[in-house]
Amino acid sequence: MMASDGVYALCLCRGGSRGIPLKNISILAGRPMLSWCMDSAVKSGVFERVFVSTEDASIARVAKSYGYEIHNRDPKTATDTASSESGIADFLKSFPECKIVCMLQATSPLTTSKDIQTAFKTFQDNKADSLVTVVRAHRFLWKVGRNGEAIPKNYKPERRPLRQEWDGEMMENGAFYFFTAESFRRTGSRLSGKIVAHEMSADTFVEVDERQDLIIVEKLLNARLNRDTKSKDVQIAKSCTVIGEIGINHNGDMDICKKLIMACKVSGAKYAKLQKRNPDVCIPEGQKSKVRDTPWGKITYIEYKRRIEFSEKQIEELIRFGDTIGIKVFASVWDKDSVDLMAKYTRISKIPSALITDLDLCRYARKKFDFLIISTGMSQESDIDACYLACKPDVIMHTNSTYPCPYEDLNLRYIQHLQTKFPSAIIGYSGHEYGLSTTFAAVAIGAQWIERHLTCDQHMWGSDQLSSIEIPDFFKLVKGCNAVVKATQYPPGDRRVFPREMSKMKSLRKGKKNKDENKLST
Numbered sequence: 001m002m003a004s005d006g007v008y009a010l011c012l013c014r015g016g017s018r019g020i021p022l023k024n025i026s027i028l029a030g031r032p033m034l035s036w037c038m039d040s041a042v043k044s045g046v047f048e049r050v051f052v053s054t055e056d057a058s059i060a061r062v063a064k065s066y067g068y069e070i071h072n073r074d075p076k077t078a079t080d081t082a083s084s085e086s087g088i089a090d091f092l093k094s095f096p097e098c099k100i101v102c103m104l105q106a107t108s109p110l111t112t113s114k115d116i117q118t119a120f121k122t123f124q125d126n127k128a129d130s131l132v133t134v135v136r137a138h139r140f141l142w143k144v145g146r147n148g149e150a151i152p153k154n155y156k157p158e159r160r161p162l163r164q165e166w167d168g169e170m171m172e173n174g175a176f177y178f179f180t181a182e183s184f185r186r187t188g189s190r191l192s193g194k195i196v197a198h199e200m201s202a203d204t205f206v207e208v209d210e211r212q213d214l215i216i217v218e219k220l221l222n223a224r225l226n227r228d229t230k231s232k233d234v235q236i237a238k239s240c241t242v243i244g245e246i247g248i249n250h251n252g253d254m255d256i257c258k259k260l261i262m263a264c265k266v267s268g269a270k271y272a273k274l275q276k277r278n279p280d281v282c283i284p285e286g287q288k289s290k291v292r293d294t295p296w297g298k299i300t301y302i303e304y305k306r307r308i309e310f311s312e313k314q315i316e317e318l319i320r321f322g323d324t325i326g327i328k329v330f331a332s333v334w335d336k337d338s339v340d341l342m343a344k345y346t347r348i349s350k351i352p353s354a355l356i357t358d359l360d361l362c363r364y365a366r367k368k369f370d371f372l373i374i375s376t377g378m379s380q381e382s383d384i385d386a387c388y389l390a391c392k393p394d395v396i397m398h399t400n401s402t403y404p405c406p407y408e409d410l411n412l413r414y415i416q417h418l419q420t421k422f423p424s425a426i427i428g429y430s431g432h433e434y435g436l437s438t439t440f441a442a443v444a445i446g447a448q449w450i451e452r453h454l455t456c457d458q459h460m461w462g463s464d465q466l467s468s469i470e471i472p473d474f475f476k477l478v479k480g481c482n483a484v485v486k487a488t489q490y491p492p493g494d495r496r497v498f499p500r501e502m503s504k505m506k507s508l509r510k511g512k513k514n515k516d517e518n519k520l521s522t
Helices: 033-044 057-065 084-094 113-125 181-187 211-229 254-267 301-308 312-325 336-343 359-368 381-391 414-421 437-445 471-487 499-508
Strands: 004-012 047-054 069-072 100-104 130-137 142-144 150-152 169-180 195-200 241-247 271-276 291-294 297-300 328-333 348-351 371-375 395-398 426-431 449-455
Touching: 004 033, 004 084, 033 047, 033 057, 033 100, 033 113, 047 057, 047 084, 057 069, 084 100, 084 181, 100 113, 100 181, 113 130, 113 169, 113 195, 169 181, 169 195, 211 414, 241 254, 241 471, 254 271, 254 312, 254 449, 254 471, 271 312, 271 336, 291 301, 297 301, 312 328, 312 336, 328 336, 336 348, 336 359, 348 359, 359 371, 359 381, 371 381, 395 414, 395 449, 414 426, 414 437, 426 437, 437 449, 437 471, 449 471
Parallel strands: 004 047, 004 100, 047 069, 130 195, 241 271, 241 449, 271 328, 328 348, 348 371, 371 395, 395 426, 426 449
Antiparallel strands: 100 169, 130 169, 142 150, 291 297
């Protein structure tokens, strides 16, 4: 459909929602809520321009990152008591050339581009002044009189109609409205003059006003996405990518680091990961001069951090060493200087848990790297949402930043929450616990990327050594993760009989030939 001159899409998004703070940019199925209806508006091809009108800087920044135009809304029209009509009037003052407005509701994320296209055609074909969206409901309506008596409104109880004999009631769902600018200026209402209706699917009657609505709508969105992509309700890890987190366990020794990189390669891991930081930037001023006991004697904390940090020349050598033996080496980046350095040699990076609240760093890293990973340790849900909006990570790793982490604090089922919330991202697990069994459990739940700290000896000096696994156990880790993937490759369903069971079926079961013998799984 060709965009029509003077036809503008408008989404009023105020920042002061009481029920859910910044509701309009709450993450819903992996995206800010407002983007669902606004992307449908863009894809419809109906509109010359698509606007988000807001007084809130955070909403404006998110909307702009998705490519929508921003109208700076008058704060007086964005209060708890202000009507949507006041926001529309404010918008039309700024854009007098606008002929037709489609006001979309961010709280109706189930709106589709097809709905908008069909509704606009209805609006045009009928030469209407305005259009309302509705859903059909087969519900009997009642009211209570002054004396407490129940009074039917739309049917006679003694002649209760069958569903198939009754067209039902059309109920306004508030998803979007078309109206001419002229009719609005004349009446001050979005619905006036000749009004037509567009009927939408029943599920679009749900709007997001409270937190429980987010859960309901997210399930509806994911069901629609799964239906559209023919994906399964249960997410199964079809492969497992393992990262050997060397971090700072090398203690600044190139030979130790190369030994650990080699161990990653031989084990079958795909990546070996370091940490890269500029100590002068990363370490708080109050910590720099504090004296620490180290393997190099008593030195200041800043001297210790500089001693274990590899130079650019050493980083380049380690990456080339990895390339030579056939494994990719990259690093978690702790500052913009480190982003710039690592981006010279690799296209993949990670933002560590400690820094996912540094949104400026997250955005900067996203621009520099083709593939970005984040970890979620020590973070509130709102921190993770803000980071996701800032950098759209390719992999989100569940983690607990306690070193080592007790089993009861691992909260592995959070992986499933991340799978539902961010369906477009790869969900992984970065573990800091003792042993391997719980990491295998993470793979069984559906984690597709696994990261564990690796060391030559847990008794070496360093803060991460004790929560790391030694080389022999790292080999077991990679082998075990791959075994779990194979063992969980089939979705839930009727029991499968595999060929290797057939000999037992024949030898241990009496009677006639088993009728399922020819229905074997391959």
